[in-house]
C-alpha cells in the first residue's frame with residue numbers, strides 16, 4: 001500500500017534521512033513497516049516570525065498487512081495522510097502508430113516549444129526537420145559574450161535567438177501555473193538530458209543557465225538520435241499557401257521546402273516573421289502584456305528580509321520573493337516577475353538600437369545579487385496603434401528610448417530606486433551586475449507615464465509587504481519589455497491557425513504560453529494535435 005503524506009516538516013539542520021523515523025512515529029508504525037519513502041515535493045516555509053522549515057509531500061510504501069489507521073488523529077495535526085489510488089501514468093503520452101506524412105513536417109524554432117514538439121514527433125516515429133534561425137550553443141555563447149563584453153550585437157544570434165531559445169540564458173526557473181500531467185514528463189526528460197534531479201521534487205525548481213546550455217545540446221542530440229534533422233542559421237522567411245492551406249515555406253529568402261505541416265514555435269522576438277504572417281493574411285490578434293524595469297538588491301539584504309535572523313543558515317537557498325500590488329487609482333496591477341535569486345541582470349537586445357533587460361542565474365545561484373522584473377500591465381487599448389502588431393511597435397518604441405537614455409551603446413539606463421521614487425536626487429549608481437553596463441538616467445523618461453505611476457505605487461505596496469525593499473541599495477535598470485508576447489497567432493481547437501490549415505502556432509510567440517515549462521507543454525500539445533489531424537497515428541515515411 002502507498003500513502004501520500006502531505007505537510008511533514010524538517011527543521012533547519014535536520015537531514016532527510018530522518019523522514020523515515022518521523023513517518024513511523026506519526027503513524028505509530030513498528031520497525032520494518034516502511035518499505036520505501038519517496039519525496040514528491042519539497043518546499044520552504046519561511047515566514048520571518050518563526051524558524052524556516054522544509055515541508056514535504058511524500059509517497060510512503062508500507063509493507064504488506066501494516067495497519068496505519070490506528071495512530072491517534074491528534075498526532076497528525078496539519079499533516080494529511082491519504083491512501084494513493086493507482087492511476088495510469090498520463091505523463092507517458094499517447095501510444096505511437098504508423099500513419100504516414102506525405103511531406104516531412106517542419107518545426108520552426110529551437111526553444112522549449114519547438115524542441116519538445118520536435119521530440120514528441122520524433123518519438124512517434126515521425127521524421128521531422130527542425131529549423132532554427134540562430135546558432136548552436138557554442139557559437140551562440142561567443143556571440144552573446146561579444147554583446148555583453150563589447151556591445152556588438154549579432155541580430156541573428158543573441159539572448160533570444162539560437163539553440164534552446166530565449167530560455168538558454170536564463171535562471172531556468174521551471175515554475176508554471178499550468179496544471180498538466182505532462183509537466184512531470186518534461187521535467188523527467190530534462191533530468192535525463194542533464195538537469196539536476198532536484199527539479200523533480202523542489203516546489204520552485206530551477207536549472208540555471210550553465211546547466212541549461214548542456215541540457216539543450218543533449219536534447220538536440222537525442223532528437224537527431226531519433227531520426228530528426230536540425231538546421232541552424234535557417235530562418236523561415238515566407239509561407240507558401242494554396243487555397244487556405246500551407247504547402248511550403250521559404251528558408252533564408254532562397255530555399256523552398258515543400259511541407260503541409262509547420263509547427264511555428266518562433267518565440268515572441270521574431271518581429272520580421274510576425275510581419276510576414278500578417279502580410280500573408282494569417283489571423284493575428286493583439287494581446288495584453290506588461291512592461292517595466294528590473295530591480296536589483298544585494299542578495300544578502302533579501303535573505304535578511306525573508307529569513308530574518310535565520311538568514312545565512314547553510315541549509316537555506318538564496319531567498320526569493322513574489323510581490324503583487326493592485327493599483328486601484330489606475331485600475332492596473334504591478335507585480336514582480338521572473339525573480340532571479342543569486343543572479344545577474346543581463347542585456348537582451350534583440351534588434352539594433354534597442355535596450356531590453358532580463359535576469360539570469362547559474363545553477364548554484366551564487367552571485368551576491370538578487371534581481372526581478374517589476375512590471376505594470378499594458379492593455380491592448382494602450383497601444384495607440386492600429387492592427388494586431390501594434391504591441392510590437394509599442395515595445396520597440398520604449399526599447400529605443402532606453403537605448404538613447406543609456407548612451408546609444410547598449411548600456412542600460414539605471415537609477416537608484418529611492419531616486420526614482422523621490423524624483424529629486426540623482427546620486428551616482430553603486431555597483432550592479434548588468435552587462436554590458438549601465439548609465440545614470442531618469443527612468444521616468446523611459447516608460448509611459450501610466451507605467452511610471454503604476455511602478456511608484458506598486459513599490460510603496462511592496463515595501464509594506466516586504467519592509468526594507470525600498471532602499472538606497474536597490475538599483476533600477478530599464479527597460480523590461482519581453483514579459484510575454486504582445487501578439488496572438490489565433491488558433492482553433494485543433495491547434496491550427498484559424499485561417500491557414502497546416503500551420504500549428506505554439507509556445508510563447510503564439511501567445512498561448514509563457515515560460516519554459518508552459519512553452520514546452522504547448523509544443524507537445526501542438527505535435528499531438530498535428531498527429532491527431534492524421535487520424536491519431538503517426539509514423540516514419542520511408
Ligand SMILES: Cc1cc2nc3c(=O)[nH]c(=O)nc-3n(C[C@H](O)[C@H](O)[C@H](O)COP(=O)(O)OP(=O)(O)OC[C@H]3O[C@@H](n4cnc5c(N)ncnc54)[C@H](O)[C@@H]3O)c2cc1C
Pocket residue numbers: 108109110111112113114131132133134159160161162163164165166167168169170171172173174175234235236237265266267268269270273338346348358359360506507508509513514515516517519520
Ligand atoms: C533572459 C531570459 C530569462 C528567462 N528566464 C526564465 C525562467 O527563469 N523561467 C522561465 O520559465 N522562463 C524564462 N524566460 C522565458 C522563457 O525563456 C520563454 O518563455 C521560453 O523560452 C519560450 O519558449 P518558446 O519555445 O515558445 O520560444 P523561444 O524560447 O523564444 O524560442 C523561439 C526560437 O525560435 C527561433 N526563431 C524565431 N523566428 C524564427 C524563424 N522565422 N525561423 C526559424 N527560427 C525562428 C528563435 O531564434 C528562437 O530560438 C526567460 C527569458 C529570457 C529572455
